[in-house]
Amino acid sequence: MGRKAKVIGLSLCLAILAFAAWHAKVSTASPVDKCLECHRATWEEAESMRYIHLPFQQKKCLHCHESRKARRQRRMEEKRRSEAQVTWLGRNPAPAKVQWLNFKADPYGATVLVEAKGPGVGVRRQRVKIPPVDDLDPLPAADAPPQIKNVRVAEVERGIFLSARIVWDTDKPATSLVRYGIKALNQNSGLDTSYTNHHEVVLTGIRSNRTYRFRVESESMGGKKAVSEEKEFSTARAFRLDDEKAFTAAGEEGELSLECKVFRGKDDQYILRVTASHPVAVSVGLVPEERDKSYGSSDSGGEVVKHIITSSDLFANITVCYTCHREYQKILSHPINVYPKPGMIVPSEYPTLDDGRISCNSCHANHASDIPFRLIKSGKKELCIGCHKDMA
Ligand code: HEC
Ligand code: HEC
Ligand code: HEC
Ligand code: HEC
Numbered sequence: 227m228g229r230k231a232k233v234i235g236l237s238l239c240l241a242i243l244a245f246a247a248w249h250a251k252v253s254t255a256s257p258v259d260k261c262l263e264c265h266r267a268t269w270e271e272a273e274s275m276r277y278i279h280l281p282f283q284q285k286k287c288l289h290c291h292e293s294r295k296a297r298r299q300r301r302m303e304e305k306r307r308s309e310a311q312v313t314w315l316g317r318n319p320a321p322a323k324v325q326w327l328n329f330k331a332d333p334y335g336a337t338v339l340v341e342a343k344g345p346g347v348g349v350r351r352q353r354v355k356i357p358p359v360d361d362l363d364p365l366p367a368a369d370a371p372p373q374i375k376n377v378r379v380a381e382v383e384r385g386i387f388l389s390a391r392i393v394w395d396t397d398k399p400a401t402s403l404v405r406y407g408i409k410a411l412n413q414n415s416g417l418d419t420s421y422t423n424h425h426e427v428v429l430t431g432i433r434s435n436r437t438y439r440f441r442v443e444s445e446s447m448g449g450k451k452a453v454s455e456e457k458e459f460s461t462a463r464a465f466r467l468d469d470e471k472a473f474t475a476a477g478e479e480g481e482l483s484l485e486c487k488v489f490r491g492k493d494d495q496y497i498l499r500v501t502a503s504h505p506v507a508v509s510v511g512l513v514p515e516e517r518d519k520s521y522g523s524s525d526s527g528g529e530v531v532k533h534i535i536t537s538s539d540l541f542a543n544i545t546v547c548y549t550c551h552r553e554y555q556k557i558l559s560h561p562i563n564v565y566p567k568p569g570m571i572v573p574s575e576y577p578t579l580d581d582g583r584i585s586c587n588s589c590h591a592n593h594a595s596d597i598p599f600r601l602i603k604s605g606k607k608e609l610c611i612g613c614h615k616d617m618a
């Protein structure tokens with residue numbers, strides 16, 4: 227049965243979704259399940275009520291309860307940890323808008339980090355979920371081998387050692403190899419397997435005052451090889467072609483965006499195509515699957531659990547509410563964050579901030595309630611009279 231050609235593209239939005247899912251997994255699921263191991267009673271009590279605040283039900287506990295400083299530290303720690311664990315697999319250093327990278331990874335799927343850096347546009351990192359290699363179709367094999375153009379010696383440099391930089395272009399992404407020598411082409415540069423249209427190979431350890439012969443080779447992703455004609459260069463003097471700034475990008479406007487697409491290459495390799503809005507250098511690295519992040523620190527010995535540093539009661543009872551109920555700030559007519567006026571006694575069933583000021587949760591139950599709008603008391607009148615005896 228003919229396999230249906232189905233190239234699975236990971237579009238920008240899929241990558242973002244994958245990232246969002248990854249992010250959600252890290253920042254909520256595991257630490258919050260730990261919260262409930264100790265605060266089960268709080269959870270069950272709320273779940274038994276009719277009106278449950280949505281963010282509570284969605285277990286966004288940290289959103290309200292984690293202090294901002296602790297959050298900043300946790301995010302930095304998570305970032306540091308995930309970056310430290312990246313194993314870099316490949317890099318295309320010459321900026322271009324379309325980059326091809328081939329790499330080996332777990333054939334059953336993996337998560338890779340794509341990092342793009344461009345002159346004037348900064349750095350962008352994007353996580354891409356790679357499906358099992360069998361789910362990807364191979365790149366359509368090119369019928370024709372790549373066409374090699376513009377073969378030239380860009381530079382002969384006398385540093386501590388002598389080196390020569392050979393550059394050329396191909397009409398399709400292909401690998402790079404230079405064969406060279408004095409009498410015969412008996413040396414080679416080593417195969418650079420990254421697929422590119424602009425090739426650059428530096429020959430090191432060559433001798434001065436000689437004439438070298440060389441030839442370049444490029445193999446397409448479909449395995450079709452092209453070989454250039456033989457050329458020569460002399461190492462009698464150092465030189466550098468002027469046109470070599472061609473690849474530093476002209477400053478382009480706009481934000482850097484990336485689109486990644488994965489294909490199956492030779493020998494179960496993955497081939498990643500990165501299309502960028504600006505010319506960028508691209509690196510690809512392997513990110514380990516997210517393991518359950520333990521909450522606090524618990525080693526097999528005596529269990530040590532560090533509690534989260536909770537937010538201030540001002541933050542949990544007022545400030546955070548506005549992060550989701552922005553419109554409410556405009557329509558709210560009742561004063562909050564104020565002290566009761568002299569003579570007014572706030573009964574204990576209306577929670578206030580520690581110092582006695584009125585908060586949103588003086589009228590609204592913090593997590594859940596049986597009363598509509600999660601009010602503390604049923605009936606507006608009853609609610610108001612508790613504090614405003616004079617309204618009776
Ligand atoms: C190892 C058990 C344990 C874990 C895990 C735990 N707590 Fe607590 N938590 C406590 C204890 C004990 C107290 C203090 C007694 C009380 O007020 O119930 C407390 C108090 C609190 C308080 C009220 C006091 C304050 O500091 O404002 C909040 C809010 C709270 N925890 C939230 C959380 C959240 C959110 C998580 C998960 C990120 C969590 N807790 C995880 C045991 C735990
Ligand atoms: C919308 C904000 C918000 C969310 C979301 C939220 N809480 Fe609370 N929670 C509060 C407020 C406000 C209080 C009142 C105490 C205070 O000032 O910190 C409170 C109090 C608590 C307390 C101490 C008193 C009590 O009622 O038992 C615990 C424990 C607690 N929350 C745990 C949780 C857990 C666990 C979650 C997630 C399932 C959660 N909270 C989600 C706002 C929230
Ligand atoms: C993470 C976002 C978020 C935060 C923070 C948040 N809310 Fe909400 N709140 C919601 C959502 C979502 C709803 C449901 C809206 C709907 O159903 O239309 C809601 C509903 C409500 C309602 C209507 C009754 C109900 O439970 O459906 C009240 C009252 C309310 N919130 C008060 C507060 C107060 C007070 C705070 C601060 C302690 C707060 N909210 C913080 C997201 C949030
Ligand atoms: C003095 C008591 C009181 C205070 C304080 C209070 N509310 Fe309310 N809130 C109510 C009542 C009563 C309702 C029921 C709807 C109505 O009559 O407007 C309500 C309704 C709401 C609703 C639902 C609005 C709707 O139409 O769906 C939200 C959201 C809400 N409050 C958020 C807040 C936030 C956020 C704060 C703090 C900044 C706050 N409330 C402070 C009494 C209060």
Ligand code: HEC
Pocket residue numbers: 560561564565566567570572576584588589606607609610611612613614
């Ligand atoms: C938890 C206690 C509490 C509850 C419940 C409460 N209030 Fe108030 N109210 C206060 C405090 C405190 C002030 C500010 C005191 C002052 O006037 O300086 C206030 C002020 C007011 C004012 C004067 C507003 C202004 O701009 O000066 C009005 C009107 C009012 N409340 C109406 C109500 C109504 C209506 C309800 C019921 C929906 C209600 N309150 C519920 C505590 C409460």
